Amino acid sequence: MAATNFKTENNTFRKLIGNGLTYRIPRFQRDYSWTNEEWEDLWTDLLGTLKADGESAHYMGYLVLQSADDKTFDVIDGQQRLTTISIIVLAVLKNIQRLIDAGNDADQNKRRVDQIRQTYVGYLDPVTLVARPKLTLNRNNNNYFQTYLVPMGHLPQRGFRASEHQLRKAFEWFDRQVASYLKASTGDEGMRLAKLIEDVSDRLFFTVITVTDELNAYKVFETLNARGVRLSATDLLKNYLFSVLDRGGETDHELRNLEDRWEAIVGRLQSENFPDFLRVHWNSRRSFARQADLFKTIRAQVTSSETVFQLLRDMEEDLDTYLALSSPEASEWPQEDKQQAGILKTFRVRQPFPLLLAAKRTLDVPDFTGLLRAAVVISMRFNVIGSSSTAEQERKYNEVAERVAKKELNKLGPVLQALRTVYPDDAAFRIAFAEKSIKTTDSRNNRVVRFILCALEKHLSGQAHDFASDAFNIEHILPQNAPDGWGGFGNDDADALVYRLGNMTLLQSGANRDLGTAEYDQKRAVYQQSGFAITQKLGNENAEWKPDRIAAVQNWMATQATAVWRIAQLS
Numbered sequence: 288m289a290a291t292n293f294k295t296e297n298n299t300f301r302k303l304i305g306n307g308l309t310y311r312i313p314r315f316q317r318d319y320s321w322t323n324e325e326w327e328d329l330w331t332d333l334l335g336t337l338k339a340d341g342e343s344a345h346y347m348g349y350l351v352l353q354s355a356d357d358k359t360f361d362v363i364d365g366q367q368r369l370t371t372i373s374i375i376v377l378a379v380l381k382n383i384q385r386l387i388d389a390g391n392d393a394d395q396n397k398r399r400v401d402q403i404r405q406t407y408v409g410y411l412d413p414v415t416l417v418a419r420p421k422l423t424l425n426r427n428n429n430n431y432f433q434t435y436l437v438p439m440g441h442l443p444q445r446g447f448r449a450s451e452h453q454l455r456k457a458f459e460w461f462d463r464q465v466a467s468y469l470k471a472s473t474g475d476e477g478m479r480l481a482k483l484i485e486d487v488s489d490r491l492f493f494t495v496i497t498v499t500d501e502l503n504a505y506k507v508f509e510t511l512n513a514r515g516v517r518l519s520a521t522d523l524l525k526n527y528l529f530s531v532l533d534r535g536g537e538t539d540h541e542l543r544n545l546e547d548r549w550e551a552i553v554g555r556l557q558s559e560n561f562p563d564f565l566r567v568h569w570n571s572r573r574s575f576a577r578q579a580d581l582f583k584t585i586r587a588q589v590t591s592s593e594t595v596f597q598l599l600r601d602m603e604e605d606l607d608t609y610l611a612l613s614s615p616e617a618s619e620w621p622q623e624d625k626q627q628a629g630i631l632k633t634f635r636v637r638q639p640f641p642l643l644l645a646a647k648r649t650l651d652v653p654d655f656t657g658l659l660r661a662a663v664v665i666s667m668r669f670n671v672i673g674s675s676s677t678a679e680q681e682r683k684y685n686e687v688a689e690r691v692a693k694k695e696l697n698k699l700g701p702v703l704q705a706l707r708t709v710y711p712d713d714a715a716f717r718i719a720f721a722e723k724s725i726k727t728t729d730s731r732n733n734r735v736v737r738f739i740l741c742a743l744e745k746h747l748s749g750q751a752h753d754f755a756s757d758a759f760n761i762e763h764i765l766p767q768n769a770p771d772g773w774g775g776f777g778n779d780d781a782d783a784l785v786y787r788l789g790n791m792t793l794l795q796s797g798a799n800r801d802l803g804t805a806e807y808d809q810k811r812a813v814y815q816q817s818g819f820a821i822t823q824k825l826g827n828e829n830a831e832w833k834p835d836r837i838a839a840v841q842n843w844m845a846t847q848a849t850a851v852w853r854i855a856q857l858s
Contacts, residue, residue: 293507294497300372301488303350303495304421305406309359310352311423312366315529315546317522318427318450319457321367326460329371334468336490337483343490350493353504357497363504363523365493366425371457372491373422374436376407376484378461381439382469383480396477403484408437428454501527502583521561524582525549528595535592548599552606560613567637568605571644572692575685608647612640627659633734636666638681642688646702649691654699661703667852668711671735672719680709703856710857713849720845721838724786727761736761740793740821743844746851748820752793762794762822764832766804774807774832784834789841793819807832 304310335341350365362369380400387396409420424432431451435442442455465480472479498504504523528549532542553561566581576584589598611618615628631639639662646658669675687705690696696705711719727733737754740761745751752759765776765785773781784790794802794817802810814826829836 293503296495297492298495299489300491309421310362310369312362312425313526314426315526316366316425318425319370319454321371326457330464333487337486345491347491347493350495351504351507352495352497354497355499369422370424374457375461377436377439378458378465379480379484380404381462382465383477384439386477392477399477399481521553527586531590531595532592552602555606564609567609567640567644568602570641570685571605571688572601574689575682605644608644612643624656624659627663630663631666633738634666634671635731636670638677638684642684645688645691649694649697657699658702661854664852664854665710668716669709672716672723673711683709700856703854707857710854713858717845717849720848721842723788726786736791742851743847744793744819744821746847759793759795760799762792762799763790765790769804780834784837787837787841788844789837792822792825794822
């Protein structure tokens, strides 16, 4: 990102808002949503900076602004914080106004009100009482904010949106806190309240990132590692789509329709998952776009109300498929499809998702099921056991997805042939499997090894086992915490071999626990009596347990695995 399009600095609240600059929350940003929990946290932090032994400042996090002239700034991220601090200022002003109304040093306090308002709130026309604000809220909240909160008059409670009620409640909450603060201290009341504003404005500071346009703002959200960033990136895209409709002069009905449908999609996904869904959806229909380029690509292609609503319809069409792939246990898919999607989830493999979305839209039901099964096999060969670049794999899936979306490929056979380059052949898979180590201390890896061992057990004995069952565990023949010299293994050999697949088998939980770090002779007797065929075979065929036996068992496993995870058309 060019330096001229991106500026970062640390600023206090006083420097941000007390220097003649104005801030506006884009019309279609989210409504005000903070509640008691956030109010109380902020107020506690503020009071902490005022104590003699307290922190000298409180960090408010990132504030992302967009401006073309360095005078007026759109608040891209940070609207909840800026709005709440402005409400605190108004609550302090309300308390000073009560002093004026009570005749308490009225002239001095009137000057304080005027000065604080000019500095932090904005000019208030003395005749119309219409605000010329420093901060303008979004289309749903600004009218209530400027009409009722800024003038500090009567706050009506009926006939307003939930977010407008939340603004009122925030003001009333902070009004009470300021009044309590005033009672708890001594001295000139107006002076103490004015000093409270000064202290707050000097001791709250932000990391301010200023960008020149939406594209640079989106890049900020894609690269910042901070809480709430992904949600903000989602909101930024939403705001762009609304701005397209707004420029086109669309009616309030169309804007509300987009807002309702957008919120329904984001709500079903959970906000933090939306960027991933958007990219999977986009790549299931069009040429490949990296996450970092996605906003730029959408901005270039979605430029009219027609394309905005087409994007919305397309997302709605793909949403159920994406949710079924991400959370298969809650889907209404046939049992086999749910099982295969569940395996992909266990693998944490998402590269096939764009293709599967495209296939769900265009292929018939049996072909989709066949492709889902093939995606599991490819994922086992390429992702779980192999070590090839997933970037190239992702591009291949997208290339095939685009052809499926265009109906150039409309049957399972041609789709599988198009995926040949990401399907390691039998020889490559067998070699990779024979050398594979998977460290089972990681919960995901533990589930993957259980899955592999259960599949091998079914291939050998015909008995199916739920790999997530608590009835059995992974047995490490050479124990994970083997005492020095176990079985004659040196420390280096033990470290290198303990997580080889050939050193692992299945054993009932109780037996696994009882064996612990026993020597192989003792373990072997238990293995020979096991209810698992692969464990019996291991015990019967290995009189001792040495590095060469681990290699031999794993070579046998590799041969079986090549038969288990195999696509006949590609092998």
